[in-house]
Amino acid sequence: MVGRRSLKGDYCPSARSLDVIGDWWSLLIVRDAFDGLTRFGEFEKSLGIAKNILSDRLRTLVSRGILELVPAREGGIRQEYRLTEMGRDLFPVMVALRQWGERYLFGPQEQRSSLVERETGMPVRLDIRAQNGRPIGPDDTMILKVPSQE
Amino acid sequence: MVGRRSLKGDYCPSARSLDVIGDWWSLLIVRDAFDGLTRFGEFEKSLGIAKNILSDRLRTLVSRGILELVPAREGGIRQEYRLTEMGRDLFPVMVALRQWGERYLFGPQEQRSSLVERETGMPVRLDIRAQNGRPIGPDDTMILKVPSQE
Numbered sequence: 001m002v003g004r005r006s007l008k009g010d011y012c013p014s015a016r017s018l019d020v021i022g023d024w025w026s027l028l029i030v031r032d033a034f035d036g037l038t039r040f041g042e043f044e045k046s047l048g049i050a051k052n053i054l055s056d057r058l059r060t061l062v063s064r065g066i067l068e069l070v071p072a073r074e075g076g077i078r079q080e081y082r083l084t085e086m087g088r089d090l091f092p093v094m095v096a097l098r099q100w101g102e103r104y105l106f107g108p109q110e111q112r113s114s115l116v117e118r119e120t121g122m123p124v125r126l127d128i129r130a131q132n133g134r135p136i137g138p139d140d141t142m143i144l145k146v147p148s149q150e
Numbered sequence: 151m152v153g154r155r156s157l158k159g160d161y162c163p164s165a166r167s168l169d170v171i172g173d174w175w176s177l178l179i180v181r182d183a184f185d186g187l188t189r190f191g192e193f194e195k196s197l198g199i200a201k202n203i204l205s206d207r208l209r210t211l212v213s214r215g216i217l218e219l220v221p222a223r224e225g226g227i228r229q230e231y232r233l234t235e236m237g238r239d240l241f242p243v244m245v246a247l248r249q250w251g252e253r254y255l256f257g258p259q260e261q262r263s264s265l266v267e268r269e270t271g272m273p274v275r276l277d278i279r280a281q282n283g284r285p286i287g288p289d290d291t292m293i294l295k296v297p298s299q300e
Contacts, residue, residue: 011262013252014177014244014247020255023174093246096242097167097243098164105163105170112161112162117286124278125278126279128274131275132270137238140267142265144265
């Protein structure tokens with residue numbers, strides 16, 4: 001990627017996260033894994049992605065601890081890709097992306113998939129709150145920078 | 151980007167969001183805008199990004215309605231980049247990315263910037279809940295797909 005530099009050592013956790021998952025395909029693979037996809041061929045079909053790119057992204061996601069290769073549930077020698085705990089903890093990122101997309105990127109009549117609570121079929125809520133439970137927005141927050149190390 | 155296809159028409163809101171902001175630089179620019187940066191030179195310095203790439207990404211963010219060019223607060227002819235309402239609504243995405251990074255991408259002693267409530271200096275919370283307020287995780291949810299249009 002032109003001009004890309006690593007943010008591995010950045011003090012900002014958002015920057016490090018983007019360094020690890022800030023690739024368009026990686027998050028789509030993670031989304032599909034949340035949807036229950038586990039096999040190379042399933043991801044390939046879902047994403048319409050070239051085999052070599054998919055293979056590269058899956059390898060990277062495994063090496064970063066987001067996916068793991070485990071024996072397939074039905075036995076045999078086949079292996080499948082599953083989200084690790086680290087990968088499953090990307091759930092809030094996926095929910096936040098989804099809600100923003102729902103709000104801004106669909107026309108009122110346009111069909112969309114939706115994320116609902118399994119038990120009730122009702123939409124899921126995502127809230128940003130202060131420690132005392134008060135809902136807050138960006139203006140209520142600030143970034144505490146670390147002192148620079150001279 | 152090799153193999154990239156547009157997801158503009160995808161039924162999945164997460165996919166559409168990634169289509170619009172799933173670029174490594176775009177979200178870093180948005181992060182800096184949340185931090186109060188407004189000028190080309192400020193973004194350039196913060197991100198260590200080449201002028202032509204920054205210029206391209208800023209133009210794209212403006213054309214997609216995430217940033218807007220407005221007259222500078224101190225007057226004169228200079229303009230500055232500010233988050234629109236659509237851009238500010240990316241706040242939960244940034245918070246979710248930050249929290250995941252904090253959890254997984256820093257050593258215990260490593261310095262990091264943190265997002266706190268301005269009033270109390272306490273960390274911000276992000277919760278995923280059912281409509282009745284119960285905290286829920288990925289296993290408590292499902293995707294409702296739209297029927298395919300034959």
